[in-house]
Amino acid sequence: MKFMSILVTGGAGYIGSVTVELLRKRGEEVVVLDDLRHGHRAALVPDVPFYQGTFGDAALVGRIVAQHGVDACIHFAALIEVGESVVEPARYFENNSAQALALLEALRKAGVARFVFSSTAAVYGQPKQIPIPEDHPQWPTNPYGWSKLFVERMLESFDRAYGLRFVALRYFNASGATAEHGEHHEPETHLIPNVLKAALGRRSHVSVFGQYYPTPDGTAVRDYIHVADLGSAHMLALDYLRDGGASECINLGNGKGYSVLEVIETARRVTGRAIEARKEPPRPGDPSHLVACADKARRVLGWEPACPQLEDIIRSAWEWRLAHPDGYPVA
Numbered sequence: 001m002k003f004m005s006i007l008v009t010g011g012a013g014y015i016g017s018v019t020v021e022l023l024r025k026r027g028e029e030v031v032v033l034d035d036l037r038h039g040h041r042a043a044l045v046p047d048v049p050f051y052q053g054t055f056g057d058a059a060l061v062g063r064i065v066a067q068h069g070v071d072a073c074i075h076f077a078a079l080i081e082v083g084e085s086v087v088e089p090a091r092y093f094e095n096n097s098a099q100a101l102a103l104l105e106a107l108r109k110a111g112v113a114r115f116v117f118s119s120t121a122a123v124y125g126q127p128k129q130i131p132i133p134e135d136h137p138q139w140p141t142n143p144y145g146w147s148k149l150f151v152e153r154m155l156e157s158f159d160r161a162y163g164l165r166f167v168a169l170r171y172f173n174a175s176g177a178t179a180e181h182g183e184h185h186e187p188e189t190h191l192i193p194n195v196l197k198a199a200l201g202r203r204s205h206v207s208v209f210g211q212y213y214p215t216p217d218g219t220a221v222r223d224y225i226h227v228a229d230l231g232s233a234h235m236l237a238l239d240y241l242r243d244g245g246a247s248e249c250i251n252l253g254n255g256k257g258y259s260v261l262e263v264i265e266t267a268r269r270v271t272g273r274a275i276e277a278r279k280e281p282p283r284p285g286d287p288s289h290l291v292a293c294a295d296k297a298r299r300v301l302g303w304e305p306a307c308p309q310l311e312d313i314i315r316s317a318w319e320w321r322l323a324h325p326d327g328y329p330v331a
């Protein structure tokens with residue numbers, strides 16, 4: 001059976017570019033929409049149909065759908081910096097929430113009724129139980145989390161009123177790389193790429209925010225998931241929707257937490273380099289633990305992570321970093 005095109009917003013970003021790589025490897029038609037404010041043209045092979053523009057531009061989305069026969073959308077595009085969202089909430093609500101509404105309206109008018117959404121563990125806020133199940137209360141601790149939670153609520157309402165079917169994938173900490181695509185954010189606030197930059201001598205040290213959390217070594221614990229495992233979950237979510245599956249919100253994590261100090265120690269082992277860690281005060285709004293209950297992804301999507309070990313995740317990121325010490329070239 002021949003499928004039509006998939007619109008991938010944010011396909012020039014970290015997780016989007018890996019998913020585009022995997023989608024094309026399995027023979028899917030893909031069209032990417034990204035305004036490149038944080039993405040990289042070099043993260044897309046030249047023959048991927050690409051539109052530089054904002055995903056809230058309803059006229060542009062309508063044209064792309066008509067021209068490429070789009071029948072599903074994977075929506076990665078968003079602003080992703082928790083700290084920035086605290087200082088500039090209006091930008092986050094405009095970009096991540098208001099523009100998402102415009103995108104959903106444009107897709108509805110064009111008859112696109114399958115939608116995979118990049119949600120986040122940040123929709124839960126401070127966890128009341130670990131691991132976190134999907135029915136955990138949702139009360140984000142920052143505007144970024146709220147901007148994503150609002151979209152989940154829009155999706156539920158669009159499903160009820162208009163028959164949109166969606167899968168909202170709540171990622172925990174995306175990490176690692178494929179041979180072709182890796183993580184290059186400016187500025188970089190994620191732990192693993194910063195640890196590897198320090199290993200490479202591109203930063204003097206790595207900051208450890210908070211030493212007195214109620215965790216075994218006092219530093220924050222996170223659930224790291226390989227970016228290609230995230231990508232494969234998106235393809236399974238698409239298959240699920242194509243097979244008529246009902247709308248769902250699903251966690252994507254490995255169900256195992258590692259502390260900041262464990263990540264740094266593992267990176268020292270993998271790279272064989274010295275990495276200086278400096279103690280800093282905790283960041284406001286950072287929960288002590290974020291670990292997924294990942295059973296639903298297995299049960300509903302049949303998802304099985306291929307690279308669940310932290311050491312392998314860090315090794316893949318390190319190999320990409322060694323091949324691209326400065327990240328993607330500027331276009």
Ligand SMILES: NC(=O)c1ccc[n+]([C@@H]2O[C@H](COP(=O)([O-])OP(=O)(O)OC[C@H]3O[C@@H](n4cnc5c(N)ncnc54)[C@H](O)[C@@H]3O)[C@@H](O)[C@H]2O)c1
Nearest residue numbers: 010013014015034035037038039054055077078118120174
């Ligand atoms: N990286 C993580 O650990 C993580 C965890 C949970 C959820 N997420 C979610 O996954 C998605 C992708 O994250 P990422 O790490 O790949 O981020 P990224 O910044 O690398 O990619 C996001 C892409 O969206 C594009 N973009 C942003 N606003 C846009 C707009 N208005 N119009 C068009 N393009 C726009 C950027 O240029 C960028 O290429 C985001 O929605 C993020 O909230 C990421």
